[in-house]
Amino acid sequence: MNSAATGTASGFEPFDQLATMVALVAPDGRCLQANSALENVVGLSRRTLRRGSILDWLADPAQLGDTLQLVARNAVASSRFDAHMKRTAAGNGELPVHVIVSQTEAPDRVLVEMIEIEQQIRLDREERTHGLAQANKELVRNLAHEIKNPLGGIRGAAQLLAMEVSSKELNEYTRVIIQEADRLQALVDRLLAPHRRPQVVADVNIHEVCERVRSLILAEFPRGLTLSRDYDTSIPEFRGDREQLIQAVLNIAHNATHALAERIAQGDATLVLRTRVARQATFGRQRFRLALELHIEDNGPGVPEDIRDRIFHPLVSGREGGSGLGLTLAQTFVQQHQGTIECDSVPGRTVFKILIPLP
Ligand SMILES: Nc1ncnc2c1ncn2[C@@H]1O[C@H](COP(=O)(O)OP(=O)(O)OP(=O)(O)O)[C@@H](O)[C@H]1O
Numbered sequence: 001m002n003s004a005a006t007g008t009a010s011g012f013e014p015f016d017q018l019a020t021m022v023a024l025v026a027p028d029g030r031c032l033q034a035n036s037a038l039e040n041v042v043g044l045s046r047r048t049l050r051r052g053s054i055l056d057w058l059a060d061p062a063q064l065g066d067t068l069q070l071v072a073r074n075a076v077a078s079s080r081f082d083a084h085m086k087r088t089a090a091g092n093g094e095l096p097v098h099v100i101v102s103q104t105e106a107p108d109r110v111l112v113e114m115i116e117i118e119q120q121i122r123l124d125r126e127e128r129t130h131g132l133a134q135a136n137k138e139l140v141r142n143l144a145h146e147i148k149n150p151l152g153g154i155r156g157a158a159q160l161l162a163m164e165v166s167s168k169e170l171n172e173y174t175r176v177i178i179q180e181a182d183r184l185q186a187l188v189d190r191l192l193a194p195h196r197r198p199q200v201v202a203d204v205n206i207h208e209v210c211e212r213v214r215s216l217i218l219a220e221f222p223r224g225l226t227l228s229r230d231y232d233t234s235i236p237e238f239r240g241d242r243e244q245l246i247q248a249v250l251n252i253a254h255n256a257t258h259a260l261a262e263r264i265a266q267g268d269a270t271l272v273l274r275t276r277v278a279r280q281a282t283f284g285r286q287r288f289r290l291a292l293e294l295h296i297e298d299n300g301p302g303v304p305e306d307i308r309d310r311i312f313h314p315l316v317s318g319r320e321g322g323s324g325l326g327l328t329l330a331q332t333f334v335q336q337h338q339g340t341i342e343c344d345s346v347p348g349r350t351v352f353k354i355l356i357p358l359p
């Protein structure tokens, strides 16, 4: 192809891959280049952008004006501050941004980067929780390993004891020991489960996963629960472990059914499985051109406030009899697909969103 003619002479295209807004400007603010993220937010075409001044797009342009001069004069090499961008296209409100102004090799060209502050906060939070979650999981896994061996010993000894004693009363004690050891064993097995079976990777159709979960849940709750689906059937297949994904979605859907217990009894519980394609999605500290979004939405009372930011941690449960492992396992499985799970919850509407990169 005629690449020399199609690529703009500036070589600015690589910046189009960035989630942050980038512009190359003259010291007086005149825009020389802008990337597509900036184009999207300002809502003007690149051509129109290039005829304007970057100062026109800020609600509070004074500081940027001064900073451009300082950086161009080399009074400072770079500078950062917070500002507000106007959203021309959407016509609605202002967008808080963090602005970074830096020198380029040419003295009459200054590079301006603008990062949405919300996006920055979200990325920081994701990073923090990711680190914490990893440490937590490792701790729990090591602990589970430590418990496993002595547990086998305790159970074995209780069994031997049971054969030795003839008194019914004493046998009741050994029965309790064995039963509780088995309960603990089941817990430990669940904790270690995601690391025991290797991933089985094949082409996965997400709607097959959803349909399987749907039939399992419907079999369990034939009445009182409306389970609707809202699929984007154009979603391509991707490489993954079908069983792991079924388990992940099932754990989330099960939680919803627990939260919906009252409504199921009343007969007005709803659970929605929704699939969408997200473009240029950023999660797990990476940006993906295409990603699958799977929403599992219920109309239950919402995640209890006091555990809302910890529900993915192991052993955190808000319900009687819960072991607090369902979401930890779901998250581990989704992360093994380079994906992430988010939760939005208010009384009456709780959405768990699974994001997985698509090819
Ligand atoms: N859809 C939801 N609505 C309300 N609360 C929820 C929802 N999903 C999860 N939760 C809360 O998050 C907690 C953690 O869920 P998780 O699946 O990890 O553990 P669990 O359901 O308590 O136990 P387990 O799944 O191991 O049997 C739940 O106990 C519940 O309080």
Ligand SMILES: [Mg+2]
Binding pocket: 251, 254, 255, 322, 325, 326, 327
């Ligand atoms: Mg659960």
